[in-house]
Amino acid sequence: MIFRPRIFLVLSLFLCVSLHAADHLTHPLADPPNWKSLEKFQKTITHDEFDRLLHGVYCSHGISDDFIRVDEKVACILMDRDAQSWFTLRFAPSEAKQAAIPRWWRPARALPKSKKKSAPLSGVKIALDPGHIGGAWAKMEERWFKSGDAAPVEEGEMTLLVAKMLAEKLRALGARVSFVRDKTEPTTPYRPDDFKETARGILKAEGIENPPEDFQRPDDPQREQSVRWQSEILFYRTSEIRERARRVNSILRPDVVLCLHFNAEAWGDEQNPTLTDKNHFHVLVNGSYLPPELESDDVRFEMLRRLLSRDFDEEIKIADPAALALAKKSGLPAYEYTKDIVTKVGTSGYVYARNLAATRLYQCPVVYFEPYVMNSVDVFARIQAGDYEGTRVVNGIERPSIYREYVDGVVDGLVEYYQAARK
Ligand SMILES: [Zn+2]
Numbered sequence: 001m002i003f004r005p006r007i008f009l010v011l012s013l014f015l016c017v018s019l020h021a022a023d024h025l026t027h028p029l030a031d032p033p034n035w036k037s038l039e040k041f042q043k044t045i046t047h048d049e050f051d052r053l054l055h056g057v058y059c060s061h062g063i064s065d066d067f068i069r070v071d072e073k074v075a076c077i078l079m080d081r082d083a084q085s086w087f088t089l090r091f092a093p094s095e096a097k098q099a100a101i102p103r104w105w106r107p108a109r110a111l112p113k114s115k116k117k118s119a120p121l122s123g124v125k126i127a128l129d130p131g132h133i134g135g136a137w138a139k140m141e142e143r144w145f146k147s148g149d150a151a152p153v154e155e156g157e158m159t160l161l162v163a164k165m166l167a168e169k170l171r172a173l174g175a176r177v178s179f180v181r182d183k184t185e186p187t188t189p190y191r192p193d194d195f196k197e198t199a200r201g202i203l204k205a206e207g208i209e210n211p212p213e214d215f216q217r218p219d220d221p222q223r224e225q226s227v228r229w230q231s232e233i234l235f236y237r238t239s240e241i242r243e244r245a246r247r248v249n250s251i252l253r254p255d256v257v258l259c260l261h262f263n264a265e266a267w268g269d270e271q272n273p274t275l276t277d278k279n280h281f282h283v284l285v286n287g288s289y290l291p292p293e294l295e296s297d298d299v300r301f302e303m304l305r306r307l308l309s310r311d312f313d314e315e316i317k318i319a320d321p322a323a324l325a326l327a328k329k330s331g332l333p334a335y336e337y338t339k340d341i342v343t344k345v346g347t348s349g350y351v352y353a354r355n356l357a358a359t360r361l362y363q364c365p366v367v368y369f370e371p372y373v374m375n376s377v378d379v380f381a382r383i384q385a386g387d388y389e390g391t392r393v394v395n396g397i398e399r400p401s402i403y404r405e406y407v408d409g410v411v412d413g414l415v416e417y418y419q420a421a422r423k
Helices: 035-041 047-058 155-172 192-205 227-252 297-309 311-330 357-361 377-385 402-421
Strands: 008-012 017-021 068-070 074-080 085-090 125-130 176-179 256-260 281-286 351-354 366-371 392-394 397-399
Touching (some): 035 085, 035 297, 047 068, 074 297, 125 155, 125 227, 155 256, 227 357, 256 311, 281 357, 297 311, 297 357, 311 351, 311 366, 311 402, 357 366, 366 402, 377 402
Parallel strands (some): 125 176, 281 351
Antiparallel strands (some): 008 017, 068 074, 281 366, 392 397
16 A cells, blocks of 8 residues: 655744645655755855756746745745745855755766776766666556567667666776666566555546546557556556666665666557657756646755756766767757757757656756657667677668667767766
C-alpha cells in the first residue's frame, strides 16, 4: 500500500512564519516540499542572476505574481496556496559578496586539473541513466514494436547497450562511471499491483467512478480509464523515476547524469508499426516550466532548488558541445517541437529546456539525449544491423553501428568540454 505523505512543516523564515499541511502536489507519489531545506541558499545568488535564470530558463513561459514575486533585495515564493504562506529568499548584494552554493556535485572548473593528457575525464563522476526498463517490461511501458519478421525494437535494451559501451570509453578516459540502471529490471521495489488503490483514487479524482479493471488491446478506447493501465504507469514511470532520483541523490551523487534515450514518432499498432522518413535529434536540460505546472507546490519547490543549485549553467556547457558532436557524427537535423512546451537554450540549436520529472528530480546537472527516430526507415535498418566493429553498408550508406556512433558523439562532446574547462 502506498500512502500519500502528509507532513506538517514548521517554518520560521525571514518575513513569514506559518504552520500548515503541505498540499497541492502534482501526484499522489510526490514528496511534499521541504522549504526549510532551501534556507541554506540564503544570499548565494544576486538579484540579476536569479532574474536571468527565472525568466530565461525556468519560467520562460511566464510566472504569475500569485506564485513568485521578485523585489530588489528578496524573492518571495508561494509555499502553500491555501495558507498563503511565502518563502523569502534574500539575495546577495553583489557577486563578490555571495555565499558559496551548497551542493554536492562539482562543476568542471572546480575539479582538480587532469594530470594526464590521455585522461581528460579523470575523477569526473558520471552516472549513466539508460531510459526505460526493457526486457519483460518493454511491452508494458510501450517501448516495443515489431515489423514483419524483423527482430523487435526495444528502447530499454538499446539504451542499456549504449550505456555499457559508453561506460567503457568514459572509464578509459579517467571518468568514475556509475549506473542508475544496469539491467533490464526495474529499479523501484514496487510492482503495478502495489498501485491499484492509488490508481483508483486518481481515476476517481478525474470523475471516473467505476473504472474497468482491465483492457484487452492497446487500441481499446477504455484503456486509459482502466485500473490496470493507471497502475502500470504509476509503476514503470512515476515510481521508477522517483526511485532512480533517490539513487542519484542519496547514493550515486555524480557530477552529471547522462539520460540516454532513442526517440520515436507515433508508430500506431506495435505489431504493424508505421515507419516514417522523419529522423532527428535533440537534447534536453531542465527548465521551461509551464504556468499550470508551477501551480503545484512540489514543482515550484523543485524548480527553485534547481535554479539555486545553478544546475543549468553546467548542463548547458555540457549539452551544447555534446549535441554538436553527436549531430556531426550522425548527420541528424535538430528536432523542432510543434507544441509550445519547451524553450530553445544555448547556441547549438539542438538543446531545449523542458520540465521532465527525471531532469527535475535529480539534484545535479542532467543532460538528456534524444537522438534517432527508431521507427524511421533508416534507423530501423540500422537497429536491425545491430552492433558491429568498423563500418558496413546499411540502407545504402557505409557507416559505423548506430550504437558506436551514439557513444562516440557523446564521448567527443564530453572530452571537448572537460578538456577546455580544466586547462
Ligand atoms: Zn525514451
